[in-house]
Amino acid sequence: MSDFSEELIRPTTEDEQAEPCVSSGTGMYFPWLQKRIETVATGGKQEKDFGQTTSACFGFIREALLKHQWQKAAEYMCSYLQILEDSDSNKRQLAPEIIWRLGSEILYYHPNSSVETFNTFADRMKNIGVMNYLKISLQHALYLLHHGLLEDANRNLSQAETWRYGEKSSSQEVLINLIQAYKGLLQYYTWSKKKTELSQLDEDDYAYNSASQTMLSHSWKTSINLCALIQIPGVWDPFVKSYVEMLEFYGDREGAREVLTNYAYDEKFPSNPNAHVYLYSFLKREKAPREKLLSVLKILFQIVPSHKLMLEFHRLLRKSEKEEHRKLALEVLFGVLDFAGCTRNITAWKYLAKYLRQTLMGSHLAWVQEQWNSRKNWWPGFHFSYFWAKNDWKDDKALACEKALVAGMLLGKSYRYFRYISKQDHQVLKKKFKQIKKSVKKYSIVNPGL
Numbered sequence: 001m002s003d004f005s006e007e008l009i010r011p012t013t014e015d016e017q018a019e020p021c022v023s024s025g026t027g028m029y030f031p032w033l034q035k036r037i038e039t040v041a042t043g044g045k046q047e048k049d050f051g052q053t054t055s056a057c058f059g060f061i062r063e064a065l066l067k068h069q070w071q072k073a074a075e076y077m078c079s080y081l082q083i084l085e086d087s088d089s090n091k092r093q094l095a096p097e098i099i100w101r102l103g104s105e106i107l108y109y110h111p112n113s114s115v116e117t118f119n120t121f122a123d124r125m126k127n128i129g130v131m132n133y134l135k136i137s138l139q140h141a142l143y144l145l146h147h148g149l150l151e152d153a154n155r156n157l158s159q160a161e162t163w164r165y166g167e168k169s170s171s172q173e174v175l176i177n178l179i180q181a182y183k184g185l186l187q188y189y190t191w192s193k194k195k196t197e198l199s200q201l202d203e204d205d206y207a208y209n210s211a212s213q214t215m216l217s218h219s220w221k222t223s224i225n226l227c228a229l230i231q232i233p234g235v236w237d238p239f240v241k242s243y244v245e246m247l248e249f250y251g252d253r254e255g256a257r258e259v260l261t262n263y264a265y266d267e268k269f270p271s272n273p274n275a276h277v278y279l280y281s282f283l284k285r286e287k288a289p290r291e292k293l294l295s296v297l298k299i300l301f302q303i304v305p306s307h308k309l310m311l312e313f314h315r316l317l318r319k320s321e322k323e324e325h326r327k328l329a330l331e332v333l334f335g336v337l338d339f340a341g342c343t344r345n346i347t348a349w350k351y352l353a354k355y356l357r358q359t360l361m362g363s364h365l366a367w368v369q370e371q372w373n374s375r376k377n378w379w380p381g382f383h384f385s386y387f388w389a390k391n392d393w394k395d396d397k398a399l400a401c402e403k404a405l406v407a408g409m410l411l412g413k414s415y416r417y418f419r420y421i422s423k424q425d426h427q428v429l430k431k432k433f434k435q436i437k438k439s440v441k442k443y444s445i446v447n448p449g450l
Helices: 003-009 033-041 051-066 070-085 089-109 115-128 130-146 150-161 170-199 206-229 237-249 253-265 273-285 290-303 310-318 323-336 346-361 365-373 379-383 386-395 397-411 416-422 430-443
Strands: 021-023 029-031
Touching: 051 070, 051 089, 070 089, 089 115, 089 130, 115 130, 130 150, 130 170, 150 170, 170 206, 170 237, 206 237, 237 253, 237 273, 253 273, 273 290, 290 310, 290 323, 310 323, 310 346, 323 346, 323 365, 346 365, 346 397, 346 430, 379 397, 386 397, 386 416, 397 416, 397 430, 416 430
Parallel strands: none
Antiparallel strands: 021 029
8 A cells, every 4th residue: 555545544633634625614524625626726737646546545435435434435535636637638537527426425425514515515526527517517406406405406507507518419418408307397396386375365366366477487487498308208207297287287188198198109218107107197087988098007017017006907907898808807917916016915816816706707717727827836835835824814814815715716725825724713704714615616726617
């Protein structure tokens, strides 16, 4: 380890504490930070080879971050700033973004950090790394939003919105679009607050008309920002939701439908389950025909078979008069219960127990066998082991009963899960057990008499 590296980890001396530094005002100490930044900002050069020392310092910072040693990381970070003066031009170009990422992480978690400290660091990094100005401005604004400083965040975004450096590149354009979009979200927030206030006013009141005009103004400004952004291929969930809410509020339902349809179906956009959730919710509010609702949920089923809307999809399918829909209703339930996160969803088990019985009563054994054949090698251990029988009975007796009925119909009355539950002595559930045994005896797919 070099002499400089050793200096990095030694305790801070009184002389060093006397040097100019950036302070948070809450006791957070940054030795040498002021001097290092001012040296770089004024074009000062130091002809030294910092390669080994900055590399060692970076290693110390990384180790400190992994161990959540924020004060240590802050002290090492101040020394790492020397990389801004490295004789290697590639390192100098990359340095501002690395310093910003490391420094902002430290300041976000340091127990003695403050908004003032973060603001000072962000503003100086914008001036040092002009190529990163927009990125830093956006992240700075998000930090301010996290701390509830909406006006400061909006001011920060407004400054960044008009910033330009050299010829406008594609990367700059994307970042400017994001900055304008977040500015639009802030305006939407103001609009949303006004809408809430408006709902509490008398429509004949002067204040109502004044608030309405303000909302119209904010609607126009926000829609410009959000409308431009959501036409660019990408995942823009919060922006789309905000924009659609405003369109609906002002009665432009066709505009809202068009936005959501494009967002869900345009092939230029990445596959996004939320896009179909938003479209379904809108169509449901509009009381769209069942066929339209089913078509949206069918795509969502293909993307996320375990989505919470799948139980609603099942209910719509089983009410359909089309045989293909009723068959799909069974597949949807099996699909939901394929996932570990849904294994204790009692509603899904109730639906499956009831629909299995209905399907077998309707002489559609082939539908059940088609779903069961691809699962019979792993569902018994996944859902119906002796371990699960004991735990389900102990934790949720209603769940255990529903699962016992399904296990009995799919695996027969001699299977361990069904046997364990049906042999329990429980006075309240005595009638329930009798019904379960009767259904299993009559409808089990392993029953030769079926």
